Amino acid sequence: MFETNNLSVRVGNTTLLNNITVHFHSNQLSAILGANGAGKSTLLKVLSGDLAPSSGTVNLCGQKLHEWPAGELATTRAIMAQQRRPQFAFTVLEYLMLARHAWVESKQQSIEFTDTIVQRLELQSFLQRPITQLSGGEWQRVQFARAWLQVLSHEGVKNKVLLLDEPTAALDIYQQGRFFSLLKEFMTEGGTVLIVLHDINQAARIADAMLLLNQGHVVASGRTQDVFSESHLNRCFNVSGSVQHHGDNHAYFHYL
């Protein structure tokens, strides 16, 4: 779905991403892991088209990202970034409705799509609250809803992509569980997810594929069962431990 080829991002004399060549497959959940400052958010910004690479290319569905018409791109991929909250006193409902700006549809249609997501993510009680007054976790749930709503069509989310940057950082344990089961539903309905997570064991539980970054370089990428190893995690995070496998698809990293 997304392919990068020798992608680099430089700011002045600093290289934030160095020759990244990676393929994120359609209808897979891919986790991007790495230490603080490894370049994870920078990569998501490039993949979303919000940041232009210094060199190299990004393709989405076989077409160069910068050649995508803006409206089509906006309805195909949505990013949930670690951004500051807008200081406008929009209500949650008004904020969510903005997610439909790139769709050519009637207001009634936008309201119906918004209502579907609101019900599904259980945000009914928030709708009339100003976004400036939400707690960190509530705001994160609204952000997730906005991203999903942005790509939702009559056909669902087939061939749509969510780019999620630490989407559970502010969620309590119940909301984390809800979030991951909703993500599973998104995948079951044909969507594709790229997610930055700091909880590597959670990532191992949910990810089909992984990309491990260290100081802007690729340490490893590919299927989770091949990438999630002691030596790769050691090279990525400079930590020692052991990976234990529980059943077919469950690997867990224990610190030594």
Ligand SMILES: Nc1ncnc2c1ncn2[C@@H]1O[C@H](COP(=O)(O)OP(=O)(O)OP(=O)(O)O)[C@@H](O)[C@H]1O
């Ligand atoms: N505009 C910029 N100019 C210079 N350096 C930058 C710029 N943006 C980011 N950086 C640096 O690039 C590096 C990668 O940043 P990035 O936000 O991608 O890291 P990250 O892996 O997402 O980190 P974290 O886990 O802490 O969120 C960091 O050292 C950061 O300070």
